[in-house]
Amino acid sequence: xxxxxxxxxxxxxxxxxxxxxxxxxxxxxxxxxxxxxxxxxxxxxxxxxxxxxxxxxxxxxxxxxxxxxxxxxxxxxxxxxxxxxxxxxxxxxxxxxxxxxxxxxxxxxxxxxxxxxxxxxxxxxxxxxxxxxxxxxxxxxxxxxxxxxxxxxxxxxxxxxxxxxxxxxxxxxxxxxxxxxxxxxxxxx
Numbered sequence: 001x002x003x004x005x006x007x008x009x010x011x012x013x014x015x016x017x018x019x020x021x022x023x024x025x026x027x028x029x030x031x032x033x034x035x036x037x038x039x040x041x042x043x044x045x046x047x048x049x050x051x052x053x054x055x056x057x058x059x060x061x062x063x064x065x066x067x068x069x070x071x072x073x074x075x076x077x078x079x080x081x082x083x084x085x086x087x088x089x090x091x092x093x094x095x096x097x098x099x100x101x102x103x104x105x106x107x108x109x110x111x112x113x114x115x116x117x118x119x120x121x122x123x124x125x126x127x128x129x130x131x132x133x134x135x136x137x138x139x140x141x142x143x144x145x146x147x148x149x150x151x152x153x154x155x156x157x158x159x160x161x162x163x164x165x166x167x168x169x170x171x172x173x174x175x176x177x178x179x180x181x182x183x184x185x186x187x188x189x
Contacts, residue, residue: 036062043138069132075119082178085114089174093167100163101155107170108151111144114177133173140176143169 036059037044047058077085088110096103112123120136121128126148134141147170150158158166 040138042142043134065131065135069135072119072132081117096167100160104147104163104166105151107167108147111147111170111173118177137173137176140173143173
């Protein structure tokens with residue numbers, strides 16, 4: 001066999017190996033995208049929009065969130081904590097009729113305290129707490145974001161309807177944080 005033929009065979013083998021590696025990486029990246037989309041749901045789309053449609057940048061951000069907060073284990077609430085949080089949420093809802101802005105402010109504080117009680121970062125670090133919540137409660141974290149935005153809006157800015165919507169969205173996260181199923185029990189079912 002001539003040297004030229006050997007070189008052609010080696011080049012062909014390298015091209016085949018590189019092509020196979022590229023296909024494997026592409027397939028793995030697709031699974032990662034699907035996994036992130038499934039895990040983050042609406043948060044995935046939000047990150048994508050924040051990065052102007054740049055899927056790689058959005059996925060990098062979400063992967064960093066998982067790396068930072070994925071190992072967080074939510075602590076169960078004591079029965080007295082459950083009663084106290086439920087009573088405070090009911091009180092905030094009842095207060096909404098007379099003072100909607102104050103009720104939304106109380107809901108904002110309550111969600112931050114509940115998240116902290118479950119083991120998430122302190123609510124004083126809102127962005128960090130929101131980031132951790134997005135990893136574990138992606139379907140409902142938008143409710144916290146909405147409540148927080150409305151609670152901190154200038155006086156007279158959000159109308160009553162927007163405040164009502166924020167309370168409804170916030171309630172979904174509140175319920176999610178209050179009633180997280182025991183993962184060991186769910187695995188047996």
